[in-house]
Amino acid sequence: MKKIKRILIPLLVLALSGCLAGCKNTKDNYRTLEEIKKAGTINIGVFSDKNPFGYVDENGNYRGYDVYFADRLAKDLGVKINYVSTEAANRTEYLQTGKVDVILANFTVTKERKEEVDFALPYMNVSLGVVSKNDRVVKSLEDLGADDAVIVISGTTAETYLIKNYPDIPLQKFDSYATAKEAFENGTAVAWANDNTEVIAFAMQNKGYTVGIPKLGSSDTIAPAVARGNTSLLEWMNQEIEKLGEEQFFHKNYDETLADTYGEEYKETLVVEGKKTD
Amino acid sequence: MDFAYMKNVLPLYEKAAVLTLRIGLEGIIFATFAGIVCAVILYEKVPVLRQLVMVYIEISRNTPLLVQLFFIYYGLPKAGIVLSAEICGAAGLAFLGGSYMAEAFRSGLENVAPLQRESAYSLGMGKLQTMRYVVGPQAVATSIPAFLANVIFLLKETSVFSAISLMDLMFTAKDLIGLYYKTTESLLLLVIFYLFILLPVSLTGAAVERRMKYAGSGS
Known part of the structure; x- marks a missing residue:
């Protein structure tokens, strides 16, 4: 027992003191607009496995x-771009620890996230959706049995x-899009819940799947995020997005990157052009 | 420090710790069996099997567990073999651990002076008897430190299970950070829980090692 205490107590003290010293700093771990310009490179967190949004x-x-x-942001800012590949669960963390200046990884604006990071103006609409195999299309989450994993x-x-509204549905969690897709194709679960943009794209790119629930929960927007308090960068981004809206930049973006997957059908529902929505 | 949050998520960590331990132990038990079999095959220089074991050891030791898990969990279903994530985790751990255990036991066996084996044979003992009464016990005693190091190593390797959607300690912490953004609290709990699992193992290890010192490598 003595030995355990001798090891454990210093460790705990170390962990606690490390936090007390560290926690205060995390809020100021960002680079201002000027600092980014001076450095000549901007670090942007994107997905590397979420086709057709970031891959x-x-x-x-x-x-x-x-x-x-x-790419356009970096060009207009006159700096080089350094892409940092991120996983969904790391996005706030990457901003708070200064690993990236901006997160542009299909980041949905939510109340909880607003307390952790600052969102610029939105550039896309989104809500949740559920995709399932053709031989058993899930039209409502109420239809799921007790053992049907999502x-x-x-x-x-x-x-x-899902945790909040359907706590009884067994969730199969993955940390990347690539592995989730692979597992879903292997048939380890009956359905996959995600942004509806993502599940629609999945059903279009893979035969044998249907989006049984095209809309779930509320309608949200997707926006770039910067570290909380990084006003200089945030303000510049908002001006930039408004400016881009005037030239219908995001419609052009849709044509270039999304039209191959979605066709024209989703253009007006998906794209947001630099305006305040709240 | 948000202690209310830590208290709230404690059951999730407990569940994860149980899962980590359960799969860890399953993997370690199979790895130990595999290790003993492989070590004896190598020591007795059984033809053909010996080559197979050597190939297995090289493949298992020179590929990361993550790759082995991907192969078992995402690869095998393509060949029609669908296993649950838990079985895949234990199988991956056993596959990786088997080779490390084999090496630990083999070095234990080879540490027993050949003279002892020859003496046993000349006294009329058979191969099995020699292994059971002369070589085996000494080999076990000398390989205990390496064996325990492997146990700790394998328990820590469970931290890559997130790749196959197993909610082990590491993935639980990562998931909670993504959900509630309480990084420091989540990570602190993670460290505490790993210590909680691993410290007893390493302390018992030290005690067992002291008790097993009786085996001399007498020549």
């Missing part, structure tokens, strides 16, 4: 709706929504 193509280049926008990605709004 790496065969040649190793980042592509997608988010990336197209990120796939979600850790750290997404779909996960939060």
Whole structure:
């Protein structure tokens, strides 16, 4: 016992003191607009496995709706861009620890997230959706049996929504889009809940799947996020998004990156052009 | 520090700790069996099997557990073999651990002076008897430190289980950070729970090691 105490107590003290010292600093771990310009490089967090929003193509280049926008931001800011690949659950963390200046990883604006990071103006509409196999299309979550697992990605709004509203549904959690898709194709779960944009894209890109629930929960928006309190960068981004709205930039972005997947059908429901929505 | 939050999520950590321990122990038990069998095959230089064991050990030791898990969990279903995530986790751990255990036991066996084996044979003892009464006990005693190091190593390796959707301690902490953004609290709980699992193992290990010192490697 003595030995355990001798080891445990210093460890606990170390962990606690480390936090007390560290916690205060995390809020100021961002670079201002000036600092980014001076450094000449902006770090932007994007997905690397969420086709067609943020993914790496065969040649190793980042592509997608988010990336197209990120490229433009860097160009207008006059700096080079450094893409940082992120997982859904890491997004707030990456901002708070200063690993990235901006998150452009299909980040849905929610009340809880607003307390952790600052969102700029939205550039996309989104809500949740559920995709399932054709031989058993899930039209309502009430239809699920007690053992019917639903796939979600850790750290997404779909996960939060299901935990809150359907606590009895067994969730199969994955930390990346790539592994979730693979598992879903292997048939480990009856359905996959995610952003409806994502599940619609999945059903369009893979034969044998139907989006049984195209809309679940509330309608939300997707926006770029910066570290909380980074006003100089936030204000510049908002001006930039308004300016881009005037030239219908996001419609063009849709044509370039999303039209191949969604066709024209979803253009007006998906795209938001630089205006305040709240 | 948000202690109310920590109290709230405690049951999730407990569940994760149980899962981590259960799959860890299943994996370790199978790894130990595999290790003993492989070590004896190597020590007795059984033809054909010996080559197979050597190939297995090289594959198992020179590929990361993550890759092995991907193969079992995402690869095998393509060949029509669908296993639950839990079985995949234990199987992956056993596959990885088997080779490390084999090496630990083999070095234990080889540490027993050949003279002892030859003496046993000349006294008229058979192969099995020699293994059971002369070589085996000494080999076990000398391989205990390596065995326990492997146990701790394998328990820690469970932290990559998130890749196959197993809610082990590591994934639970990551998931909670993504859900509630309480990074420091979640990570602190993670450290405490890992220590809670691993400290007893390493302390019992030290005690067992002291007690097993009787085996001399007498020549």
